[in-house]
Every structure is written in C-alpha cells, then in structure tokens.
Amino acid sequence: MAQRVLVVDDEKLIVKGIRFSLEQDGMEVDCAYDGEEALELARQNQYDMVLLDVMLPKMTGFEVCQQIREFSNVPIVMLTAKGEDMDKILGLEYGADDYITKPFNILEVKARIKAIMRRTNRKSVKKEDSKVVERGDMRLDCEGRRVYIKDKEINLTAKEFELLELLIKNPGKVYGRENLLKLVWGSDYPGDVRTVDVHIRRLREKIEEVPGEPVYVRTKWGVGYYFA
Numbered sequence: 001m002a003q004r005v006l007v008v009d010d011e012k013l014i015v016k017g018i019r020f021s022l023e024q025d026g027m028e029v030d031c032a033y034d035g036e037e038a039l040e041l042a043r044q045n046q047y048d049m050v051l052l053d054v055m056l057p058k059m060t061g062f063e064v065c066q067q068i069r070e071f072s073n074v075p076i077v078m079l080t081a082k083g084e085d086m087d088k089i090l091g092l093e094y095g096a097d098d099y100i101t102k103p104f105n106i107l108e109v110k111a112r113i114k115a116i117m118r119r120t121n122r123k124s125v126k127k128e129d130s131k132v133v134e135r136g137d138m139r140l141d142c143e144g145r146r147v148y149i150k151d152k153e154i155n156l157t158a159k160e161f162e163l164l165e166l167l168i169k170n171p172g173k174v175y176g177r178e179n180l181l182k183l184v185w186g187s188d189y190p191g192d193v194r195t196v197d198v199h200i201r202r203l204r205e206k207i208e209e210v211p212g213e214p215v216y217v218r219t220k221w222g223v224g225y226y227f228a
Helices: 012-024 035-044 061-068 085-093 106-125 158-168 177-185 194-207
Strands: 004-008 028-032 049-053 076-080 098-101 132-135 138-141 146-149 152-154 217-220 224-227
Touching: 004 012, 004 035, 012 028, 012 106, 028 035, 035 049, 035 061, 049 061, 049 106, 061 076, 076 106, 085 194, 098 106, 132 158, 138 158, 158 177, 158 194, 158 224, 177 194, 177 224, 194 217
Parallel strands: 004 028, 004 049, 049 076, 076 098
Antiparallel strands: 132 138, 138 146, 146 152, 217 224
C-alpha cells in the first residue's frame, strides 16, 4: 500500500514541488494551504506523515500540530523559515517529531521522511515481548500504545510514549541524553540533546502529580534519566 503524506504550506510553489517529488517515489500526497484545512484533512484521513509549515493562515502550524496530537500519533515534521533554536524546540514541544529549516533541499526532505517512516514501520512491525507493563499505579499497554495511571488514561505523543516505554521496561537503568536521542529518535536524527530534555519535561507534566518532584521518571544528575 502506498504511503500517504499530507503537505501543508501556504506557498503553492513549495507544495507543488514537494508533491511532485514525493509522487515520483510512489507516495500519495494530499495538500492543504491553511491551518483549518490541514486540521480537517488530518481528522478525515489516515496519514503516514504530515509536513507542516509553521507560518500558516487561520491557524499556525504549532496550533495545528497541537490539535492533531489530541487524536493522532502520526509523525509530524515542521517546516520553518526561521532558524532560531527556540522555534525548533517550540515545534517539538507541541508534539512534532522533527523539523526542517527553509530553504531546504527536496532530497533532504525526502531522506528525512523516509528515515522517520522506516523507524515508524519498524516499531509497528516489531512484536513486544511484554504487551502490558505495570509499575506501581502505572500500566503501559505496549500494543495499544496507551498509558494508564490509577486506571485513568494519559494522552501521550508518539515520542513521549516511546521514551516512557524504553525507561519503564528497564527500571533503574540510567540513560544518558545522547543515548536516549539515538534510541528513540534514531542515529540519523539531526537534532540535539535538548530535544530529550523538552520531551522528558512534557512527559513529567502529564504523568507526575508534582512534575518538579518526579516519582516515575527521575534524573541522575550529570548522567541522565531513569525510571524509578
């Protein structure tokens, strides 16, 4: 089955170029030119990837990304014309999986898309040794990719879930930030270790009663993170 991609950008020439290039590789491509249209398409269809520009009419790319994360774990790559680190980190905070800075080379875009899709496909095909993991009040459904604390479901993004899954299956083992970046994002991911810190903070905000005093995901100062 052909992989399906949603491309969102208000610059029609950019959309046309990306669409043509992806279709040359046998992918199905839908296009949207503003935030509201993008969100509607994401609700109505199943995509393997969303390429999402930051600066959009009606809704920003960050707002679209945040709302998509309420109902889907589809990989999202932010397209941004700005090179500031804060914009890149902000995109990741809203649940994006990666970012590409404009102007970009279409070959780079395709390589990044294929790398993320390979990682996603490997994870979906791989059978988990333990389908349900329980630690104290927390229960992780690895097959359904759901997390429950005291039987209340906690809504996590794809990367937040993968971080928690790795840590909870190896309790007490301390993972350095660079190691987590490689294991969860892949060795070809171009971002830096701040990506890990951002996701750990967001994860704690969701699973810890007091995020500043974590019970589950703890910090070993100067070393990394571990599941207590």
